Amino acid sequence: MFKKETEYAxxxxxxxxxxxxxxxxxxxxxxxHEIEAPYFFTAKIFQRLAKQGFVKSMKGxxxxxxxxxxxxxxxxxxxxxxIEGEELFVGCGFGLKNCDEENPCPLHHQYGMIRDQINKxxxxxxxxxxxxxxxxxxxxxxxxxxK
Amino acid sequence: MFKKETEYAxxxxxxxxxxxxxxxxxxxxxxxHEIEAPYFFTAKIFQRLAKQGFVKSMKGxxxxxxxxxxxxxxxxxxxxxxIEGEELFVGCGFGLKNCDEENPCPLHHQYGMIRDQINKxxxxxxxxxxxxxxxxxxxxxxxxxxK
DNA sequence: TTATTAAAAGACAAAAAGGTCTTTTAATAC
DNA sequence: GTATTAAAAGACCTTTTTGTCTTTTAATAA
Numbered sequence: 001m002f003k004k005e006t007e008y009a010x011x012x013x014x015x016x017x018x019x020x021x022x023x024x025x026x027x028x029x030x031x032x033h034e035i036e037a038p039y040f041f042t043a044k045i046f047q048r049l050a051k052q053g054f055v056k057s058m059k060g061x062x063x064x065x066x067x068x069x070x071x072x073x074x075x076x077x078x079x080x081x082x083i084e085g086e087e088l089f090v091g092c093g094f095g096l097k098n099c100d101e102e103n104p105c106p107l108h109h110q111y112g113m114i115r116d117q118i119n120k121x122x123x124x125x126x127x128x129x130x131x132x133x134x135x136x137x138x139x140x141x142x143x144x145x146x147k
Numbered sequence: 148m149f150k151k152e153t154e155y156a157x158x159x160x161x162x163x164x165x166x167x168x169x170x171x172x173x174x175x176x177x178x179x180h181e182i183e184a185p186y187f188f189t190a191k192i193f194q195r196l197a198k199q200g201f202v203k204s205m206k207g208x209x210x211x212x213x214x215x216x217x218x219x220x221x222x223x224x225x226x227x228x229x230i231e232g233e234e235l236f237v238g239c240g241f242g243l244k245n246c247d248e249e250n251p252c253p254l255h256h257q258y259g260m261i262r263d264q265i266n267k268x269x270x271x272x273x274x275x276x277x278x279x280x281x282x283x284x285x286x287x288x289x290x291x292x293x294k
Numbered sequence: 295t296t297a298t299t300a301a302a303a304g305a306c307a308a309a310a311a312g313g314t315c316t317t318t319t320a321a322t323a324c
Numbered sequence: 325g326t327a328t329t330a331a332a333a334g335a336c337c338t339t340t341t342t343g344t345c346t347t348t349t350a351a352t353a354a
Contacts, residue, residue, distance in 0.1 A: 001148075001235060001258075004342065007242030014253060027300060036244075040344050047302060059301045060351025088148060095154030097183075104284065106161060106277035110268050111148075117264065121257050130253035137251065151312065174330060187314050194332060206331045207321025295354100302349065311340070319332065324325100 006083045009045055010076065010130075011035035016055060016065050017072055017131040025064030052082055067127065076130075077122040089119050153230045156192055157223065157277075158182035163202060163212050164219055164278040172211030199229055214274065223277075224269040236266050 002010075012031050019026045026034075032042035046065060050057045054074070055065045077089070092099035093111030101108075149157070159178050166173045173181075179189035193212060197204045201221070202212045224236070239246035240258030248255075 001238065001240060002242070004242065011241060011243075029300090038343060041342065043301075044303095044343085050301085057301060058351070059299080059349075061299045061353065063300050063351065065301090091148070093148060094158055095149070095151065096158075106280040107268075107272070110272070114261065114264050114268065117261050121254075121261065125254070125257070133253040176330090185313060188312065190331075191313085191333095197331085204331060205321070206319075206329080208323065208329045210321065210330050212331090298353075299351080300349100301351095303347080305344100305346080307342100307344070309340100309342075312338080314335100314337070316335080317333080319330100321329080321331095323328075 001088075002080065003084045005041075005045055006080055008035060008037040008042060009049060009079060009083055011037070012042060012046060013049075013055070013067065013079065013127045014130045014134065017067050017127050018134060020066050021131065021135075025058065025062070025066045027064040031065065049079075049082075054079060054082070072128040072131075073126045075123050076125050076127070077119070079127070080122055089115065089122075091115075148235075149227065150231045152188075152192055153227055155182060155184040155189060156196060156226060156230055158184070159189060159193060160196075160202070160214065160226065160274045161277045161281065164214050164274050165281060167213050168278065168282075172205065172209070172213045174211040178212065196226075196229075201226060201229070219275040219278075220273045222270050223272050223274070224266070226274070227269055236262065236269075238262075 012035050015031055015034050016026060028043045028046060029039060031037075031046070032039040035042070046055060046057070049055050050065070054071060055067055057063065057065050081089070092105055093107040093115075094105035096105050099105040099108060105111075159182050162178055162181050163173060175190045175193060176186060178184075178193070179186040182189070193202060193204070196202050197212070201218060202214055204210065204212050228236070239252055240254040240262075241252035243252050246252040246255060252258075
C-alpha cells in the first residue's frame with residue numbers, strides 16, 4: 001500500500017512522539033533500531049521531514065528529533081502526501097486518466113468506496129492519535145514490544 | 148494502489164474479453180492502443196500472462212489473444228497475485244513483519260478493515276464481470292468511449 | 295578552544311519497476 | 325515452397341525506489 005519510505009516515516013514519527021511524551025529526543029541511531037529500518041535511510045528520511053517542518057532536530061550532544069506540539073495533530077494524510085504524493089488518494093483503480101462519474105471504469109464505484117475509506121483513515125488519524133493507540137493498547141509497533 | 152503492470156494487465160484482459168465476445172482476437176498492437184499502454188511493454192506483459200495460462204494466443208495472420216471460457220471467471224485477485232504478489236492482501240499498513248491480533252500496530256484494526264474490503268473486491272470481481280459492467284453501463288474504460 | 299556528539303548535505307550504488315528493441319518462431323496466405 | 329503476419333524470447337535501457345557512505349556543520353562538554 002504505502003512505500004517503504006512512508007512506512008519508515010510513519011513508524012519513526014510515532015516513535016519520536018512516544019519518546020517526546022517521556023521527555024526524550026531520540027536520535028537517528030535509536031529511531032532506526034527501534035523501527036527496524038536501515039540507519040542511513042532513516043537518517044535521510046528524517047532529514048527531509050525536518051526540512052519540510054514535520055519534525056525539529058537538534059545537533060550535538062543530547063540532540064535528536066522532536067515534534068512540535070502544533071505538528072503532532074497533523075493528519076497522517078499530509079505526511080503521506082509530502083512523501084509519496086497523492087495518487088493513492090485520488091487515482092483510479094484501473095489507472096485511467098479520465099475516469100469519473102461520467103466515464104467510469106469497470107471498477108469505478110467499488111474502488112471509489114475503498115479509496116474513500118483510505119482517505120477517511122489517514123485524514124482522521126494523526127501521529128498523536130497513533131501514539132495514544134500505542135500507549136493505550138498494551139502497545140506494539142516496534143522492538144519495544146519484545147520486552 | 149496497483150502497479151502499472153497490473154493496471155495494464157487488467158485493462159488488457161477486459162479489452163480482450165470484450166473483443167472475444169464479438170468473436171474477435173485482438174493483437175498486441177490493438178490492445179496496447181486501446182488501453183493506452185506502451186506497445187512493447189504490453190507485449191511483454193501478455194507474453195507472461197500467456198505463459199502463465201491466463202490468456203491463450205495464436206501466431207500468424209488472424210492471430211491474437213483470447214481468453215478460454217473457463218478462465219474468464221477467474222477472480223481478479225489471482226491475476227493480481229500472479230503479477231505483483233500478495234503483499235497488498237496480507238501486509239500490515241505500517242509495514243511490520245509481525246503485526247497481528249496479539250501484537251497489533253497502531254493502525255491494525257482500521258487498516259485491516261480496508262484490506263478486507265480490497266480482498267472482497269478483487270475476490271468477487273472477475274474479468275468477465277468487469278467486461279459485463281462495461282457492456283451494461285454505456286461503458287468506459289478505453290478509447291472506445293471517445294466514439 | 296578543543297574534543298565529542300549528532301544531524302545535514304550530498305555523492306554513490308544496488309535493486310526494482312517501467313519501458314524499448316531486435317531476433318526468432320510459428321501460423322496463415324499465396 | 326515463399327511471403328507475410330503476429331506472437332515469443334530475450335537483450336537492453338531508463339527511471340524510481342531503496343539503501344549506503346563520506347564529509348561538513350552545528351551543538352554541547354570539558
